[in-house]
Amino acid sequence: EDQVTQSPEALRLQEGESSSLNCSYTVSGLRGLFWYRQDPGKGPEFLFTLYSAGEEKEKERLKATLTKKESFLHITAPKPEDSATYLCAVQAGQGAQKLVFGQGTRLTINP
Amino acid sequence: NAGVTQTPKFQVLKTGQSMTLQCAQDMNHEYMSWYRQDPGMGLRLIHYSVGAGITDQGEVPNGYNVSRSTTEDFPLRLLSAAPSQTSVYFCASSYVGGLYNEQFFGPGTRLTVL
Numbered sequence: 762e763d764q765v766t767q768s769p770e771a772l773r774l775q776e777g778e779s780s781s782l783n784c785s786y787t788v789s790g791l792r793g794l795f796w797y798r799q800d801p802g803k804g805p806e807f808l809f810t811l812y813s814a815g816e817e818k819e820k821e822r823l824k825a826t827l828t829k830k831e832s833f834l835h836i837t838a839p840k841p842e843d844s845a846t847y848l849c850a851v852q853a854g855q856g857a858q859k860l861v862f863g864q865g866t867r868l869t870i871n872p
Numbered sequence: 873n874a875g876v877t878q879t880p881k882f883q884v885l886k887t888g889q890s891m892t893l894q895c896a897q898d899m900n901h902e903y904m905s906w907y908r909q910d911p912g913m914g915l916r917l918i919h920y921s922v923g924a925g926i927t928d929q930g931e932v933p934n935g936y937n938v939s940r941s942t943t944e945d946f947p948l949r950l951l952s953a954a955p956s957q958t959s960v961y962f963c964a965s966s967y968v969g970g971l972y973n974e975q976f977f978g979p980g981t982r983l984t985v986l
Contacts, residue, residue: 802980803979804964805977807976852973860905
């Protein structure tokens, strides 16, 4: 059974304090790993897709990396507006669009 | 483009009542799906569809029905609501296959069953 585990559950940082969020996965035949951002009361918003080990993608202060067992979302010099819940999801199996989500990491950036 | 839209935004039901959550997308996506989000559980897939007339069950399908008569619409029906169905429901859509198959989510429907 495909499983996704995110850590930590919650993270509180000071503005400018860089850190990383972890997403560990166990799947049969990874087709893609997705990162989403979710603000309170809103739907998840797409950030990145990673397809193969060694791949990296960047967007503003965020960088996502992928290995064969886990993905990291690195946040460099965060600002208060980066506060949100970050969700990791995997797509696996042949011909499947289904996503399996982790529980999310709730990130708070204090000014 | 409006993207993925959901109605209603909030709903309160009594146990045993039925209702339909509406979802529509204007991006001509083949794939549509319904998730529920509960505290500490992440998003869990309820039902999904890869095209008009084709639906299948996800991880937690019991108590829910779906149909897909058009590409644009994918309603979720609760046949007899139970308190365990209190949750936030999200609809999502995407292209099938290829590199650009990220799923786009609607704003959600917050459902309370008393």
